Amino acid sequence: MTRDRSVLPRRGMLLAGLAAPFVIPRAARAAERVTFVLNWTAAADHCPYYLAKAQGWYEKAGLDVTIEAGRGSGASAQRVAAGTAQLGIADMPTALLARSRGGNLAAVMTVYANSPQTFYWLRSSGISGPRDFPGRSVGNPPGDAARIMWPVFARRVGIDPASVRFVNIAPPAKIPSLKSKVIDITTDFWNEHDLKAREFGADLGFQRWSDLGLNSYGNSIIANGDVLAKQPDLVRSFVRVSQRAFAATVADPQPALRALFAAVSGLDDWTQQRQWERVKELMRDPTTTSVALGAFDAARMRADYDLIQSQFEGAQPFDLDKAYTNAFLDTGTKMAAA
Template sequence: MRLRRSVIALMAVLGLALVSACNSGDDGGNEAGDGLQKVSYLTSFNTFGREAYAYVALEKGYFKDAGFDVKITPGSGTVDVMKLVAGGQADYGIGDFTATAITLANQKLPVTTVGMIHQRSMAAIMSLEGLGITKPEDLPGKTIGDQPGSTNTVMFPVYAKAVGIDPKTVTFLPSPPPGLPALLASGKVQGIGQFVVGQPLIEKADSKHRKAVTLPYGDKLPDLYGNAIITRTDLAKDHPDQVKKFTTALLKGLQDTYDDPAAAAETLKKYVPDTDVAVATKELQIMRNYIKPQGFTGPLGDVTQERVQKVISLLQESNAIKTPLKPEDVVTLSLAPKS
């Protein structure tokens, strides 16, 4: 009996090993039944209009043409995306580059960035007319609602130094992201952490129909990148061709989104039925200026060592990071898009 059990156990182990071997491709992932490689992808945050480009790449078959069967899952902010990618729960994700650099300076997660979605940071403080904020100098003494650990909160000390105010004079009230528009509209806070593309959503949530007041970090810190494409360091090192193919397919979706924001918003609604197409379209129209800012001449997704070093130096000067950090610690330049 004992021998029979041992044989059965051995057969089970061999069976699992065989299944694993059949599922493991040379490019570091599992294959779907149609021969496509299964890949998991996390949006930066939820499924707002700003995330439409991934769904465009999915809808238009760019991922499939590159050999991937992609599952898109809503992300919950840069730090969480980094941790999920580092832990193997996702292969790729989107996160703010500055927040990524700050996080990697404080904890060594096995992730790297391989291209930029935005050539300029979209982080901002947003308010409404009549709440006492019209310019950066109005921020001291005010209360800002935001999710702890969000890009806007993490980057605020850097922005505060750039505009000449003491970050300690501004209070950040921990608040769940879905409730931020209503919290601002109620006047319980004078501002919220928000990406600039959140303007149409904020204005729609205000029953008094006030105009949004936006203080973009990128206006004072133009060297800061916005969202970046994140993957695990082992994928970047061991399977560079896969990473390049995935990035190329995703950026095709981004280019189409740039070219036709309204069509991209309609595509998003197909996959996320509760999408407000008008709001999503306005978000994407605003985002165009961050994908390709005025004067930008590089390839879509461009990232350079010189600029990454500028970002690191800026963060060090602002005491946002206090440990040594090199460009290669945060980005794999060999996999970044080339002209």
């Protein structure tokens, strides 16, 4: 693991309520086993969960949490809906689409209040923007949220959704595949931007979805519907401990990054430090700074629901109020305003 200690992020504000008790310890009872599936391979955006596990916060809340790597939001939503993982992370529109198709899941905390979705390409390939995508190849994993939501993006920029060819590649292969020209375009989250900027310099072209008005909620914690109904205390404990961990990491990311490095190999400081700084940007909006860290805004959720219903054939109507909740959040913990 390469460590560049010359680069350190500025320390964030200590969030309100950070020191307050979040859950009542249940040490007298046997710990409840929880499988928590990530949306992707572990990186800085997941380090708060590793902090909570390393510090024993989940354990003190009566939870025996196993964190599993994911293969995209579509795949994690499927696992949570099927009950092979009680909890997981998925891009919010992807989770809503799964719900519209009968998926037994609901969102209980947002992590990315802003969409992280971004397309990347090399300017030397002749691509100057999304209008040049037709006839090109896009490389990403089959369960990637960007692939699932591609028709929405394509229609927004005025191109035929069927005009590109998708190529299946693993998450670590995105940069090498773009560099070797195996693919023309790839997708990734904005928090991964600095690594690509360092690799490709001025040749890097990119388009953030949010800059086109496609600012749906991003990564969110989702729960299996049966678990939510039958084990609400389990969900509440996990959410509040996770809130506490995110608040602590915003205040000082170093312990969380150390916990991540101890649990996951192949990561370097330079990338993860910068990634976390962009994660904080994605977490911050008027709702997370005034209501609670992780809180959803009802109007924005309605807009995400309407987007799914209008853009995807076969999406069935459902009760949006049952597809997400802020009920498990500690309102004493808020995202720092800056």
